[in-house]
Amino acid sequence: xxxxxxVPATAPHVRSWHRxxxxxxxxxxxxxxxxxxxxxxSRLLIVNGAGTAPPIRHGAFTDLPGLLRSGxxxxxxxxxxxxxxxxxxxxxGGKAEILLERIISEREALCQVRVSxxxxxxxxxxxxxxxxDVLGREGEFYHLGFPQSVLGFLDTHGSVPLxxxxxxxxxxxxxxxxxxxxxxxPGAVAAPTAGLHxxxxxxxxxxxxxxxxVTVTLHVGAGTFQPVRVSDLAAHHxxxxxxxxxxAAARAIRETARAGGRVVAVGTTVVRALESAARxxxxxxxxxxxxxxxxxxxxxxxxxxxxxxxxxLPQSTLLMLVTAFGGYERVMAAYRAAVDDDYRFxxxxxxMFLERARLIDGRTEAAP
Numbered sequence: 001x002x003x004x005x006x007v008p009a010t011a012p013h014v015r016s017w018h019r020x021x022x023x024x025x026x027x028x029x030x031x032x033x034x035x036x037x038x039x040x041x042s043r044l045l046i047v048n049g050a051g052t053a054p055p056i057r058h059g060a061f062t063d064l065p066g067l068l069r070s071g072x073x074x075x076x077x078x079x080x081x082x083x084x085x086x087x088x089x090x091x092x093g094g095k096a097e098i099l100l101e102r103i104i105s106e107r108e109a110l111c112q113v114r115v116s117x118x119x120x121x122x123x124x125x126x127x128x129x130x131x132x133d134v135l136g137r138e139g140e141f142y143h144l145g146f147p148q149s150v151l152g153f154l155d156t157h158g159s160v161p162l163x164x165x166x167x168x169x170x171x172x173x174x175x176x177x178x179x180x181x182x183x184x185x186p187g188a189v190a191a192p193t194a195g196l197h198x199x200x201x202x203x204x205x206x207x208x209x210x211x212x213x214v215t216v217t218l219h220v221g222a223g224t225f226q227p228v229r230v231s232d233l234a235a236h237h238x239x240x241x242x243x244x245x246x247x248a249a250a251r252a253i254r255e256t257a258r259a260g261g262r263v264v265a266v267g268t269t270v271v272r273a274l275e276s277a278a279r280x281x282x283x284x285x286x287x288x289x290x291x292x293x294x295x296x297x298x299x300x301x302x303x304x305x306x307x308x309x310x311x312x313l314p315q316s317t318l319l320m321l322v323t324a325f326g327g328y329e330r331v332m333a334a335y336r337a338a339v340d341d342d343y344r345f346x347x348x349x350x351x352m353f354l355e356r357a358r359l360i361d362g363r364t365e366a367a368p
Contacts, residue, residue: 020231020315022323026314044064045058045334045350046067061202069261072210072256072261073211073256073262076195079219082188086154090124098113099189101223101239102240107147109143119142122134130147130148133145151186151187177196178196178347182198185219190222216244217244221240236317245287247286265304267309271295275303283303307322312346322354325357330354
């Protein structure tokens with residue numbers, strides 16, 4: 001018999017939130033180490049709104065088109081995962097591992113660098129006979145100068161970095177399966193994993209149901225895997241990510257809302273981009289931007305009405321975002337159900353579909 005797990009069933013009766021409020025026990029065997037044999041072969045946990053029964057249903061990802069309505073708008077992240085991991089040697093002779101955080105100019109980037117001792121400006125890291133200069137520090141990241149364009153250098157010498165909870169080296173299957181079918185804009189360190197389940201066939205079926213699709217771009221940085229190191233969430237500083245909202249996407253969001261349709265985000269990255277760009281209800285500013293938005297329960301969503309998302313790590317900022325969107329009690333109950341029913345978790349795991357909860361007196365309640 002499986003040991004009992006502890007997922008909080010009710011929200012604290014206080015306005016402040018703590019990292020421990022978002023903890024849950026997850027058997028290691030449920031962490032997916034490989035993708036399913038078919039892209040759309042994952043399971044889908046369907047979390048219904050208030051007044052519907054049952055509140056949680058178990059389905060397949062191929063059920064998603066039937067959950068969408070004519071007039072809805074599907075918003076996806078078109079970022080492409082790049083070969084953001086480099087194995088390097090220090091000028092002192094030691095070893096180093098470089099992981100891109102974000103590109104800041106053609107030949108400069110912020111990176112995580114794993115070394116035995118901190119590096120000072122003026123030091124160099126050597127990769128395949130070329131020197132990468134240490135220009136300085138910015139918080140936890142090193143400011144590095146590359147001998148050519150960052151993207152070109154990584155494409156030649158780098159490898160795709162799998163998340164730390166996947167306990168194997170990246171292989172041939174990851175070259176295609178750790179990318180969405182609509183990826184066009186290189187720059188991400190990690191995949192927008194909710195999009196990994198979609199196939200061209202599934203997208204065609206969604207389109208036949210009268211659902212439009214638009215793209216935004218948010219380049220996922222290595223900071224997405226950084227743990228929340230403080231208990232009081234008010235003291236947590238969110239990592240920065242770069243996004244861009246095309247004019248066509250902003251216009252489609254506005255038109256969808258006016259016609260009574262829903263804005264359906266594929267993944268937390270889309271939620272973060274759209275809500276960062278929101279200026280009022282269902283209105284977003286088009287163009288590029290950077291965001292440090294930290295979404296926790298009590299956040300007032302202005303753009304996104306429904307969400308397709310994977311299951312996220314305990315105590316992670318992504319789980320905090322999802323509980324803010326779907327309601328703390330609802331989402332934590334869904335996670336208990338997923339663990340009990342042996343769903344597969346994290347990047348290569350199963351998915352969830354849920355609608356936004358209403359915010360009432362600072363707390364969330366499932367929308368009808």
